[in-house]
Structures are given as C-alpha cells and as structure tokens.
Amino acid sequence: MTIALSGRKIAGKLQEQFPGSIVQSDESSLLVKSEHLLAIATFLKTTPGFDFDYLTSVTAVDYRDYFELVYHLISIEHNHSLVLKVRCHDRENPTVPSVVGVWRGADFQEREIYDLMGIKFEGHPNLKRIVLWEGFQGHPLRKEYKGIYK
Amino acid sequence: MEIDKRHRLHIYSDEELDKNEGEIIELLKAASQQPVPDQDEWLDEQLRRNILVTSVEILLNAARCASLWPVVCFPACCAFEFITTAASRFDISRFGMEIIRASPRQADLMITAGTLTWKNAPNVRRVYDQMAEPKWVIAMGACAISGGIFSGSYSVVPGYNRIIPVDVYVPGCPPRPEALLYGIEQLRRKISSLQFLA
Numbered sequence: 001m002t003i004a005l006s007g008r009k010i011a012g013k014l015q016e017q018f019p020g021s022i023v024q025s026d027e028s029s030l031l032v033k034s035e036h037l038l039a040i041a042t043f044l045k046t047t048p049g050f051d052f053d054y055l056t057s058v059t060a061v062d063y064r065d066y067f068e069l070v071y072h073l074i075s076i077e078h079n080h081s082l083v084l085k086v087r088c089h090d091r092e093n094p095t096v097p098s099v100v101g102v103w104r105g106a107d108f109q110e111r112e113i114y115d116l117m118g119i120k121f122e123g124h125p126n127l128k129r130i131v132l133w134e135g136f137q138g139h140p141l142r143k144e145y146k147g148i149y150k
Numbered sequence: 151m152e153i154d155k156r157h158r159l160h161i162y163s164d165e166e167l168d169k170n171e172g173e174i175i176e177l178l179k180a181a182s183q184q185p186v187p188d189q190d191e192w193l194d195e196q197l198r199r200n201i202l203v204t205s206v207e208i209l210l211n212a213a214r215c216a217s218l219w220p221v222v223c224f225p226a227c228c229a230f231e232f233i234t235t236a237a238s239r240f241d242i243s244r245f246g247m248e249i250i251r252a253s254p255r256q257a258d259l260m261i262t263a264g265t266l267t268w269k270n271a272p273n274v275r276r277v278y279d280q281m282a283e284p285k286w287v288i289a290m291g292a293c294a295i296s297g298g299i300f301s302g303s304y305s306v307v308p309g310y311n312r313i314i315p316v317d318v319y320v321p322g323c324p325p326r327p328e329a330l331l332y333g334i335e336q337l338r339r340k341i342s343s344l345q346f347l348a
Contacts, residue, residue, distance in 0.1 A: 131305075140305070
C-alpha cells in the first residue's frame with residue numbers, strides 16, 4: 001500500500017530550501033505558489049529520500065474565484081505519494097508553468113486541462129487542444145460555460 | 151527395453167487394439183462400396199415441372215432483405231447489445247446478417263450502436279459515404295436517436311440524422327436484442343415494399 005506523506009511535514013523541509021514558497025499545508029496536501037512550482041517539482045523529483053519519479057495525474061478544479069491544479073505524485077522506489085497543489089487567480093489569462101520538463105507524462109494531461117479549462121502552461125512543447133477539435137469556442141469545464149444548445 | 155507383462159494384465163494389449171481397429175475399418179469398407187442414395191431425388195422431377203413467376207422488384211427485394219450485411223459502427227456501449235444480438239442466443243445469422251463487415255464497401259446496413267461525438271462524426275460520415283448503394287441505417291439507442299442523456303452536451307451529435315439519413319429508429323438505453331431484432335424486422339418490411347422500377 002502506498003503511504004501518503006503528510007503535506008505539513010514536507011512543507012517544513014521545503015520551507016528551508018524555498019523560503020516563502022508554501023501557501024498552506026495540511027495532512028493530505030501541499031499548496032505552493034505557482035512561481036515556485038517548477039523548482040519545487042524538480043527538487044521533489046531529484047532529492048534522495050523523496051524521489052517522486054512518477055506523476056500519476058494532473059487535474060484542474062474551477063472554484064469560481066480561482067483555478068486549482070492538483071498534481072498527484074508517487075515515488076516508485078519508496079512507495080509513497082504526495083498531493084501538490086497550485087492556485088491560479090487570473091481568470092482572464094490563467095497561466096502556470098508546465099512540468100513536462102520534469103515529468104514527461106504531464107504532456108497530454110496538461111493539454112487536456114488547456115482544452116477543457118483554458119489554463120495555459122508556460123513552457124509546454126505542444127500546447128493545443130487534445131479532446132475537442134481545433135476551432136471549438138470556449139472551454140467547457142469552466143463554471144461559466146454555457147452549453148451550445150441552451 | 152523389456153516391458154514387464156504383469157503391468158499389462160488389466161488392459162488390452164496393443165496387438166488386440168490394432169486388430170480390433172482393423173476389423174472395424176474392414177467391415178465399414180465392405181458395407182460402403184456404393185454411395186448413399188440421394189434422399190431428395192424425387193424432388194428433381196417436381197422441380198423440373200415448376201415455374202416461378204414473379205416481378206424483378208420482388209425478387210431483388212427478397213434478395214436484398216435476406217442478407218443485410220452490417221458495417222462496423224460501434225462508437226459506444228450499445229455495441230454490446232449488438233454483439234449479443236449477433237451471438238448464439240439471439241443469432242442474427244437467422245436473417246443472413248452474421249457477416250459484420252469491417253469494410254464499408256461490402257456492407258449495406260449501418261447499425262449505429264452508440265454515442266457519437268462531433269470529433270468522430272466525420273469518420274462515420276465517411277464510412278457511410280463509402281458504403282455501396284442501396285444502403286440503410288438503423289439508429290440504435292437513445293444516443294443515436296437524439297443524443298440521449300448527452301443531448302445538451304457540447305461534444306455529442308444530437309442524433310445520427312444530423313449527419314446521415316436514418317431509416318429505422320430503435321429506442322432504448324440500450325435497446326434489448328429483441329428490440330433491435332424488431333427494428334431489423336421493420337427494416338426488412340420497408341425494403342420488401344420498395345418500388346424502384348415504377
């Protein structure tokens with residue numbers, strides 16, 4: 001059984017390395033500032049003891065005031081997991097750094113988030129729609145999206 | 151290597167088995183020197199005296215509805231009901247339909263078993279266009295008729311009749327095999343009443 005690491009304990013270790021990067025942390029997750037995301041992701045992947053070498057999933061949630069991106073990380077070597085979160089408060093032009101450079105598996109999932117939520121990933125090698133077709137208007141998983149037949 | 155004969159006491163010896171087999175074959179061969187007479191031989195005389203008079207339309211329509219070959223178009227879960235219909239319990243080979251063609255050029259019926267998204271719609275349209283005339287379409291299930299539970303969705307085609315002409319609608323989510331067979335029956339009725347040489 002994979003052991004879920006406490007976000008609060010990891011936050012303590014990250015605080016020394018990246019001061020001011022943690023927004024909040026609890027037992028289940030860790031919320032970081034988006035400008036520190038790439039550095040923290042690289043740190044979590046490469047630091048011995050953490051070795052989060054596998055990104056299970058990237059998802060996005062629309063909380064109306066902000067978007068929240070959820071990264072589920074797993075270390076295959078240590079069999080432990082961590083939930084990393086980033087918030088994006090700009091609704092007009094939401095942008096977060098892409099983690100494709102750290103975990104290659106993020107490629108299609110970030111494209112899906114771009115497709116359905118309209119969040120742009122800076123540094124993504126091929127950011128275009130993946131589920132819907134080119135020319136589709138809007139991003140249908142956003143809360144303000146109205147269906148095309150309504 | 152010597153075989154201990156004591157172990158063979160309770161079974162037949164090889165020689166006995168071979169001898170027995172040879173006798174059976176010889177007996178059958180002796181009794182089978184002539185071919186079995188054709189039991190339907192009396193029919194030949196009857197058939198020689200018969201003349202069937204019909205119209206070209208009826209003949210062609212009978213041929214057409216007796217072997218509708220469906221093309222593969224299974225975008226979603228109705229496909230399983232279709233597979234059940236094709237399998238042994240419901241057995242659409244009773245209607246000469248058991249050959250489900252992977253190539254649209256060899257098919258004349260499209261059973262649209264499943265939800266169709268706009269992204270997939272050009273492919274279905276292309277498969278339909280590649281089918282040779284005459285061709286028919288059965289819209290199977292709620293999604294095929296109107297989009298079903300996805301009818302207000304941004305990505306689902308609200309009914310196959312938006313992109314291809316539909317002959318028979320089979321409601322249900324998914325329809326039971328009996329319902330699909332009833333739909334096929336209705337299509338056969340439609341085909342047998344076609345008038346194209348008027």
